[in-house]
Amino acid sequence: xxxxxxxxxxxxxxxxxxxxxxxxxxxxxxxxxxxxxxxxxxxxxxxxxxxxxxxxxxxxxxxxxxxxxxxxxxxxxxxxxxxxxxxxxxxxxxxxxxxxxxxxxxxxxxxxxxxxxxxxxxxxxxxxxxxxxxxxxxxxxxxxxxxxxxxxxxxxxxxxxxxxxxxxxxxxxxxxxxxxxxxxxxxxxxxxxxxxxxxxxxxxxxxxxxxxxxxxxxxxxxxxxxxxxxxxxxxxxxxxxxxxxxxxxxxxxxxxxxxxxxxxxxxxxxxxxxxxxxxxxxxxxxxxxxxxxxxxxxxxxxxxxxxxxxxxxxxxxxxxxxxxxxxxxxxxxxxxx
Amino acid sequence: xxxxxxxxxxxxxxxxxxxxxxxxxxxxxxxxxxxxxxxxxxxxxxxxxxxxxxxxxxxxxxxxxxxxxxxxxxxxxxxxxxxxxxxxxxxxxxxxxxxxxxxxxxxxxxxxxxxxxxxxxxxxxxxxxxxxxxxxxxxxxxxxxxxxxxxxxxxxxxxxxxxxxxxxxxxxxxxxxxxxxxxxxxxxxxxxxxxxxxxxxxxxxxxxxxxxxxxxxxxxxxxxxxxxxxxxxxxxxxxxxxxxxxxxxxxxxxxxxxxxxxxxxxxxxxxxxxxxxxxxxxxxxxxxxxxxxxxxxxxxxxxxxxxxxxxxxxxxxxxxxxxxxxxx
Numbered sequence: 001x002x003x004x005x006x007x008x009x010x011x012x013x014x015x016x017x018x019x020x021x022x023x024x025x026x027x028x029x030x031x032x033x034x035x036x037x038x039x040x041x042x043x044x045x046x047x048x049x050x051x052x053x054x055x056x057x058x059x060x061x062x063x064x065x066x067x068x069x070x071x072x073x074x075x076x077x078x079x080x081x082x083x084x085x086x087x088x089x090x091x092x093x094x095x096x097x098x099x100x101x102x103x104x105x106x107x108x109x110x111x112x113x114x115x116x117x118x119x120x121x122x123x124x125x126x127x128x129x130x131x132x133x134x135x136x137x138x139x140x141x142x143x144x145x146x147x148x149x150x151x152x153x154x155x156x157x158x159x160x161x162x163x164x165x166x167x168x169x170x171x172x173x174x175x176x177x178x179x180x181x182x183x184x185x186x187x188x189x190x191x192x193x194x195x196x197x198x199x200x201x202x203x204x205x206x207x208x209x210x211x212x213x214x215x216x217x218x219x220x221x222x223x224x225x226x227x228x229x230x231x232x233x234x235x236x237x238x239x240x241x242x243x244x245x246x247x248x249x250x251x252x253x254x255x256x257x258x259x260x261x262x263x264x265x266x267x268x269x270x271x272x273x274x275x276x277x278x279x280x281x282x283x284x285x286x287x288x289x290x291x292x293x294x295x296x297x298x299x300x301x302x303x304x305x306x307x308x309x310x311x312x313x314x315x316x317x318x319x320x321x322x323x324x325x326x327x328x329x330x331x332x333x334x335x336x337x
Numbered sequence: 338x339x340x341x342x343x344x345x346x347x348x349x350x351x352x353x354x355x356x357x358x359x360x361x362x363x364x365x366x367x368x369x370x371x372x373x374x375x376x377x378x379x380x381x382x383x384x385x386x387x388x389x390x391x392x393x394x395x396x397x398x399x400x401x402x403x404x405x406x407x408x409x410x411x412x413x414x415x416x417x418x419x420x421x422x423x424x425x426x427x428x429x430x431x432x433x434x435x436x437x438x439x440x441x442x443x444x445x446x447x448x449x450x451x452x453x454x455x456x457x458x459x460x461x462x463x464x465x466x467x468x469x470x471x472x473x474x475x476x477x478x479x480x481x482x483x484x485x486x487x488x489x490x491x492x493x494x495x496x497x498x499x500x501x502x503x504x505x506x507x508x509x510x511x512x513x514x515x516x517x518x519x520x521x522x523x524x525x526x527x528x529x530x531x532x533x534x535x536x537x538x539x540x541x542x543x544x545x546x547x548x549x550x551x552x553x554x555x556x557x558x559x560x561x562x563x564x565x566x567x568x569x570x571x572x573x574x575x576x577x578x579x580x581x582x583x584x585x586x587x588x589x590x591x592x593x594x595x596x597x598x599x600x601x602x603x604x605x606x607x608x609x610x611x612x613x614x615x616x617x618x619x620x621x622x623x624x625x626x627x628x629x630x631x632x633x634x635x636x637x638x639x640x641x642x643x644x645x646x647x648x649x650x651x652x653x654x655x656x657x658x659x660x661x662x663x664x665x
Contacts, residue, residue, distance in 0.1 A: 243607070
């Protein structure tokens, strides 16, 4: 495993109320997340806004310090690492963000944008930098000489290519992609997705991709985790999770995606309600208030993520093995769906 | 009934809306024609800058002036050409009354310092439909109920920040349908919402349409959303409709290379492919558009004639048409 996330927790303090009524509260943005990514794999994290998927990415990139838990990269725990080794980690883990309009400094020429990581890490002697920049432009298929221009002179898709080139500058092993195409036009998205697939193969990169578009995640990832309010509720090989979703939330999510096919049957049951506030989540299973299959135990205790079939884990009491494991009385009429 | 249905609710004829900028003229909408019937949903699909939003702003006569101007065309609503009306008449008779709009981002279309009740009551006050406070309040509760906002009598005292994204978009929809419009324009109504909320919103739009017979124009870049709710689809590229037809023909037998490419380039659930279809190049620069068909620089089946002359409209199945030399 290149990257292993163990029991990752991030709580943010939040203040509620004013004056005398002021009290402290915690937003449990990430509340015990486990997953691992093998070298060369792509782990997709899906979920709706506020589920904590971006916080996971920030934690993995050490842009935020976790409250507790471990992040193992090549077997070493990043949270316990001395600063010097952390700097070495930053060479190997890079990111591509959602919005190429705000992730590139408008006052820097593309050449400086691409050489900045090389200079900051003293990765190359100065005279070799220009060659490396040209090489990077070539990798992301931007015209030679693009380094002389400013970001605003490029279209959205080209800017995202610049962001990809910058992420590749230091020959990383791991890229965190946070909604890499959602700000782009439909006809440009496939260009960037194909480019990301090409460079993954060429440089044996490991990806973690965060997206709300389920079809996109199915397309790019080898494994997938579905997040809801700070927890992974279902996880497994992409094909298994998408073809045989076990958690009612995953099922609802997949049913809610409008298909580009007018004859596709419309979903019969639509998930009612909205995601509850992370400041005051339900005590048991966090999905319980919206769940069409909710039962008594769901309100009492949060189900843990457990294997339902080989390589496919789910956190839901609908699956018998979990009821035993969590010492919840089995309800006889419960059907295995 | 059949006869009645033939009289279109709205008919847009050869609409041209140009933007006169210091750097040149942008033909944002360059000869667009379509019709929409009562209770029908027309989807306008295209990428940013293709003119889909400008078309709809033209229908509401809300083009940013003085740069933008409708230079040609007719927009006929229920038999009147609204391009002939003056600003006063537009404001008092058309906007919010007969045509209303739901915009993309509910946060920016609601005023943060007025309560939801105040804002949803705005159309009733402005158009003088309800005179007294009690009457307005009742009407607001009523319309909030219609958009399925739970406990409307309490929630109308709340402010936009107390509403979630989905609820805000419902409040915006309530304002739009307040005066019982004939035509509703929804500009990317769900693109800022999560999928489980998006489907609720789409269903709400369908329900509103069933109840009120309103004609709906849905602007979207999401091919899934358009397929879900629309009966007819207009595909726009660089200010023109390149393909128009009923939803099945467009999705199952697309004729224009651009429509085909768009449909092939999106990943689909349950159909994992090794590679997605690549549309080369970028959407055109409208200050400097290509000659002839605007899609030719990106088209994999371009011919000499494509660069010289804009293709004529060729009829296709389902009373639609396509503008492409390949079919000539």
